[in-house]
Amino acid sequence: MSLHTSRKLKIHQPENFQYESIPDSHVWDDLHDHPSVEPIGPDAVPVIDLNDPKLIEKIGKACEEWGVFIVSNHGIEPEVLDRLCSQMHRLFALPAEVKLKVAKTEGHDAGYGGFPISHFSPKFSWSEGFAIGSSPVDHAQKLWPDDYSTFCEVIEEYKKAINSLGCRLIHAMLLSLGLSEEELCQTPVGDSSKLKTVMHLNSYPACTNPDRVLGLPPHTDSGCVAIVYHNGISGLQVLRRKDDIAPTRWVMVPTATIPNTFVVNIGDLMHVLSNGRFHNVLHRVTISKTNRLSCAYFFGPQADVKVGPLSKLAGLEQRPLYKPVTWPGLQKMRSMLHNKALQAIKIDSN
Numbered sequence: 001m002s003l004h005t006s007r008k009l010k011i012h013q014p015e016n017f018q019y020e021s022i023p024d025s026h027v028w029d030d031l032h033d034h035p036s037v038e039p040i041g042p043d044a045v046p047v048i049d050l051n052d053p054k055l056i057e058k059i060g061k062a063c064e065e066w067g068v069f070i071v072s073n074h075g076i077e078p079e080v081l082d083r084l085c086s087q088m089h090r091l092f093a094l095p096a097e098v099k100l101k102v103a104k105t106e107g108h109d110a111g112y113g114g115f116p117i118s119h120f121s122p123k124f125s126w127s128e129g130f131a132i133g134s135s136p137v138d139h140a141q142k143l144w145p146d147d148y149s150t151f152c153e154v155i156e157e158y159k160k161a162i163n164s165l166g167c168r169l170i171h172a173m174l175l176s177l178g179l180s181e182e183e184l185c186q187t188p189v190g191d192s193s194k195l196k197t198v199m200h201l202n203s204y205p206a207c208t209n210p211d212r213v214l215g216l217p218p219h220t221d222s223g224c225v226a227i228v229y230h231n232g233i234s235g236l237q238v239l240r241r242k243d244d245i246a247p248t249r250w251v252m253v254p255t256a257t258i259p260n261t262f263v264v265n266i267g268d269l270m271h272v273l274s275n276g277r278f279h280n281v282l283h284r285v286t287i288s289k290t291n292r293l294s295c296a297y298f299f300g301p302q303a304d305v306k307v308g309p310l311s312k313l314a315g316l317e318q319r320p321l322y323k324p325v326t327w328p329g330l331q332k333m334r335s336m337l338h339n340k341a342l343q344a345i346k347i348d349s350n
């Protein structure tokens with residue numbers, strides 16, 4: 001594969017990861033725009049125990065103040081996660097030419113390669129991705145013609161578990177906004193049978209010079225909620241804006257020290273739905289000297305459903321801040337306007 005082709009697809013050739021010195025194409029100049037800090041004291045990322053009697057209140061506070069939290073006591077069996085992790089190892093360990101058999105093609109979300117945000121990046125990310133849409137079967141058959149069923153079974157098992165966790169979390173978030181059980185079913189994401197989900201597997205290879213590269217550039221997720229499984233290696237950072245405590249800083253999400261947890265991110269559509277109350281967190285992934293694997297599971301409304309501020313939140317006292325938009329509509333706007341997309345659907349205050 002020529003470098004030109006790989007640049008066009010924004011696929012990061014795995015052999016690059018073997019380099020002793022990092023190619024200029026992967027060196028980021030603005031990595032230290034803000035200091036990176038540890039998650040302690042007022043910068044401690046909230047940890048939410050799903051069995052907490054004050055769950056609703058705590059989830060609401062975390063979504064408003066942080067837009068990210070760690071969820072513990074989620075009820076998903078560790079074996080399910082171990083099986084997912086070993087299939088991710090198996091996938092990313094395949095030779096480049098095999099993975100390229102399932103490379104993403106124009107207009108299709110699923111497959112191996114880069115991700116939409118990489119088209120805005122001046123540099124390559126130190127990562128590989130694999131997106132799974134409604135079914136992994138077609139791609140798995142191409143990757144492992146003689147044994148594709150194990151991969152598919154593990155993915156389906158994980159999807160079932162994570163879908164149910166996602167529904168519990170979205171439910172709690174909507175209740176925290178003051179909706180009744182009946183009202184939340186009427187929202188674009190309150191009915192679990194009407195959600196669209198996408199699973200994105202990420203591999204961040206170890207790097208000899210991790211301070212010069214980035215696994216994923218700063219971004220917000222476009223959907224409502226993303227639940228991130230990780231293999232216990234740190235790397236994810238969230239931006240905290242200047243406040244009374246400190247200047248703007250990147251806070252490391254403590255994935256290494258709190259085992260058996262998921263990270264939950266609030267995305268753009270949840271920010272819109274909550275009429276700006278929930279914070280769509282800006283985050284990035286840094287690299288270390290250890291391989292990191294993660295699986296981000298994105299929840300949003302079905303493609304044709306428009307999301308606007310909940311009428312209960314955008315009433316007489318608080319005007320609606322955004323015009324309604326569909327998930328693909330917002331993704332299209334992001335592909336043109338990058339991080340100015342939400343600005344484009346903002347309702348003018350004049």
Ligand SMILES: C=C1C[C@]23C[C@@]1(O)CC[C@H]2[C@@]12CCC[C@@](C)(C(=O)O1)[C@H]2[C@@H]3C(=O)O
Pocket residue numbers: 109115116117118131198200216219220221222223296298331
């Ligand atoms: C549903 C999706 C969310 C995502 C685009 C995608 O179709 C699959 C990849 C996802 C991802 C992962 C890395 C960051 C991100 C912004 C990107 O470019 O690709 C997200 C996308 C998103 O949130 O829109």
Ligand SMILES: O=C(O)CCC(=O)C(=O)O
Pocket residue numbers: 200202216221226228230235236283285293294295296
């Ligand atoms: O790898 C991670 O921890 C986060 C991944 C992420 O932000 C994404 O896939 O959108």
Ligand SMILES: [Fe+2]
Pocket residue numbers: 219220221226265283296
């Ligand atoms: Fe993300």
